[in-house]
Amino acid sequence: MSEQTEKPRGKFFMGAPEESEGFFEAAKDGRLLIQRCTSCGEHQFYPRKVCIHCGSSAVEWAEASGKGTVHTYTVIHQQGMPVWRDQVPYVAAIIDLEEGVRMTSNVVDVEPSDVSIGMAVEVTFVDEGMYVLPRFRPA
């Protein structure tokens, strides 16, 4: 078996691929998009064709503030894929955005030992080559 030495290539998507395009396009411009339902006003993430709160198909993109808190996290100390080995240790986290949705991401620009549950964070964007992805740093 050969070791993977390049980052995986292919299309990232969340939910249905066509619902993900706007998210990744906006990330290139440094904007964090979630969906908002124009029928009930609730937000949701990941993107879907219908509102998970009321079932309406009247969902549209809304720019999130990018502010949130660490809901939970773990520090990754071992990485089996060679292409990411030089990044350990890193923090994988679930972020509660102030709009009320949760997003899986990484906490960056901080020592992993300084991350805590409830920590205030803000979005930052990291160019990963094929994609620009939202990450979070201490606010």
Ligand code: ZN
């Ligand atoms: Zn709704």
